[in-house]
Amino acid sequence: MAAKIPRIAIMGHPNAGKSSVVATLTENDQIPIDKRAGTTLKSDVYPVVIDGRAVIEFIDTPGFQNPNAILEFFQAHPDLPDLARAFVQTHRHDPRYVHDIELMTPVAEGAAVILVVDGSKRIKEKDRVEIELLRLTGRPRMAILNNLTRQQRYMEQWRNELSKAFNSVREFNAHRATYAERMRLLEALKNIDQRWEPLVEAAIDAFAHDWERRTDEAAETIIDLLKRALGFKVSRTVRHAQVVFQSGRDRIRAELTAEFEEGLRRLELEARERIRANFRHHVWNVPPDSILSQDLLSEEVSEALGLSRPQLAMAGAAAGAASGVTLDLALAGHSLGTGALLGAAAGGFLGIMGGRVLAKLNIERAPNTHIYTIGPVSNPRFPFILLDRILLYSARAMNWAHGRQAADEDDPERVPDRPIRHRGFVESLSHQEQRDLVHFFNDIRRRRESALEPTCREIVRGLLRGLAMDEIDSRSDL
Numbered sequence: 273m274a275a276k277i278p279r280i281a282i283m284g285h286p287n288a289g290k291s292s293v294v295a296t297l298t299e300n301d302q303i304p305i306d307k308r309a310g311t312t313l314k315s316d317v318y319p320v321v322i323d324g325r326a327v328i329e330f331i332d333t334p335g336f337q338n339p340n341a342i343l344e345f346f347q348a349h350p351d352l353p354d355l356a357r358a359f360v361q362t363h364r365h366d367p368r369y370v371h372d373i374e375l376m377t378p379v380a381e382g383a384a385v386i387l388v389v390d391g392s393k394r395i396k397e398k399d400r401v402e403i404e405l406l407r408l409t410g411r412p413r414m415a416i417l418n419n420l421t422r423q424q425r426y427m428e429q430w431r432n433e434l435s436k437a438f439n440s441v442r443e444f445n446a447h448r449a450t451y452a453e454r455m456r457l458l459e460a461l462k463n464i465d466q467r468w469e470p471l472v473e474a475a476i477d478a479f480a481h482d483w484e485r486r487t488d489e490a491a492e493t494i495i496d497l498l499k500r501a502l503g504f505k506v507s508r509t510v511r512h513a514q515v516v517f518q519s520g521r522d523r524i525r526a527e528l529t530a531e532f533e534e535g536l537r538r539l540e541l542e543a544r545e546r547i548r549a550n551f552r553h554h555v556w557n558v559p560p561d562s563i564l565s566q567d568l569l570s571e572e573v574s575e576a577l578g579l580s581r582p583q584l585a586m587a588g589a590a591a592g593a594a595s596g597v598t599l600d601l602a603l604a605g606h607s608l609g610t611g612a613l614l615g616a617a618a619g620g621f622l623g624i625m626g627g628r629v630l631a632k633l634n635i636e637r638a639p640n641t642h643i644y645t646i647g648p649v650s651n652p653r654f655p656f657i658l659l660d661r662i663l664l665y666s667a668r669a670m671n672w673a674h675g676r677q678a679a680d681e682d683d684p685e686r687v688p689d690r691p692i693r694h695r696g697f698v699e700s701l702s703h704q705e706q707r708d709l710v711h712f713f714n715d716i717r718r719r720r721e722s723a724l725e726p727t728c729r730e731i732v733r734g735l736l737r738g739l740a741m742d743e744i745d746s747r748s749d750l
C-alpha cells in the first residue's frame with residue numbers, strides 16, 4: 273500500500289475560485305479555470321509530486337448546486353457516524369444526485385475540506401447551508417477567504433460566520449499568493465486536526481526542501497548566465513580586400529555588432545526559459561509594458577536597473593585597489609558628450625550603455641586577412657543590469673501564482689498589487705557584496721576561474737531567498 277498522504281477536497285460555490293486555489297497550491301497552471309461558473313464538473317485529484325513521489329493531494333470539485341438536499345439528509349440522520357459516506361452510499365445510483373455525489377465522494381472517502389468563499393460578496397442563505405453541512409461531516413476543515421474583488425466590507429462577517437464551523441479561517445488570494453503564503457496556509461492546515469499533523473508536516477518539509485533545491489538551481493542558472501554573457505565574444509576573419517574601404521569595414525563592424533548583441537539577448541532568454549521551467553510556469557507571460565519586455569540593451573533598462581553611478585564607482589575603485597589592477601570602470605559623474613561618444617563608436621567601440629561603451633572591437637591584422645573580434649563586454653554597468661534583470665524575472669517566476677492564468681488583468685475590480693517602486697535589487701547589497709561582484713565580473717571577462725564564484729553564488733542565493741519570503745515583490749511588476 274502506498275504511504276498515507278494528506279488529501280484535501282477544495283469545495284465551495286460555483287465560481288468561488290476553487291480551481292484557482294488548487295492551481296496555486298499545486299503550482300499547476302494547466303488546471304481549467306474560467307470566469308464562467310460550472311467549469312469544473314468532476315472531482316479531479318491533483319497531487320503535488322516531489323522527487324517522483326506525491327506528498328499531498330488536492331481535489332478540485334464542482335461547485336455545490338443543491339446543498340439543501342445534502343443538509344436535509346444529514347439532519348434527518350443525526351445518529352449516523354459518517355454522514356458524508358452515508359449520503360454517498362444512499363444516493364450513489366440516483367440520477368437526481370449525480371452532481372452532489374461527484375462533489376461529496378472525496379469527503380466520503382475521508383478527505384479533509386478547504387471551503388473557498390468569495391469574501392467580497394454578501395453572505396447568503398446558501399452559504400450558511402454549505403457551512404453547516406461541512407461542519408456536520410466532521411472532517412478536518414479550514415475555510416479560506418479568496419477576495420475576488422477589492423470589496424472588503426463583508427470580510428469580518430464572513431470570519432465570524434466561518435469560525436463557528438471551521439477549525440481555521442484564513443485569507444488566501446489565489447491570484448496573489450506567494451510561496452511564503454502557501455507555506456503559511458499549509459502550516460495552518462497542519463493545526464486543524466492533530467491526526468493530520470505528522471502527515472502535513474512531512475508535506476511541508478518536502479515542499480521546503482524542493483523550494484530550496486529550486487532556488488539553488490535558479491542561482492546556478494544566474495551565475496551561469498553571468499559567466500556566459502561576460503565571456504561572450506564574436507569573431508570573424510575577413511580577407512584584406514574586403515576591408516580596404518571604410519564602407520567594407522563599417523559593414524563588417526555593423527554585422528558583428530548585431531551578432532554580438534543578439535548573442536547577449538539570446539543568453540538572457542535561455543536563462544529565463546530555465547528559470548520559468550524551474551518554477552513550473554507554462555502559460556505565464558511578461559506584460560508588454562514591463563521593464564522585462566524592453567530590449568536588454570536599451571537606455572530604459574540601463575536607467576531602471578543596475579547600480580547607481582556613485583555605487584558603481586565605489587565598488588569598482590575598491591575592487592581595483594584590492595586586486596592591484598587598474599580597471600576600466602566608470603568614474604562618478606563622468607559622462608562623455610555626444611560628439612565624443614560618436615567618435616568613440618567610430619574609433620572601434622560599439623553600443624553605449626549608461627555613458628560607456630558596451631564592448632570593444634579588436635582588429636588583428638595578418639598579411640592577407642584581418643580578424644575582427646567584438647567582446648567580451650567591457651562596460652562596467654552591464655553585468656549589474658543583467659543580474660538585476662534576471663533577478664527581476666526570477667522574482668516574478670517565483671511569486672507569480674499559478675492560479676492567475678486566465679485572469680482578466682484589466683478588470684477595474686481586480687485586487688491591486690502593491691505600489692511599484694522603480695528599483696532593482698543589486699543596489700541594496702552591501703558595499704562588500706558589490707565589490708565581490710565587480711571582482712567576479714572582471715575575472716570572467718578576463719577568462720579566469722574566479723575564486724569569488726562561490727561567494728557570488730551565495731549572494732545570488734541570498735537575494736533569491738529574500739524574494740521568495742517577501743510578499744509579492746512589487747518590483748516584479750516593473
Ligand SMILES: Nc1nc2c(ncn2[C@@H]2O[C@H](COP(=O)(O)OP(=O)(O)OP(=O)(O)O)[C@@H](O)[C@H]2O)c(=O)[nH]1
Nearest residue numbers: 286287288289290291292306307310311312446447
Ligand atoms: N481577482 C481574482 N479573481 C479570481 C481569484 N480567484 C479566482 N478568480 C477568478 O474567478 C473566476 C472563477 O475561478 P475558478 O477558479 O474557475 O472558480 P471555480 O470555483 O473553480 O469555478 P467552477 O469550477 O466553475 O465551480 C476566474 O475568472 C478566476 O480568474 C482571485 O483571487 N482574484
Ligand SMILES: [Mg+2]
Nearest residue numbers: 290291311312
Ligand atoms: Mg473549477
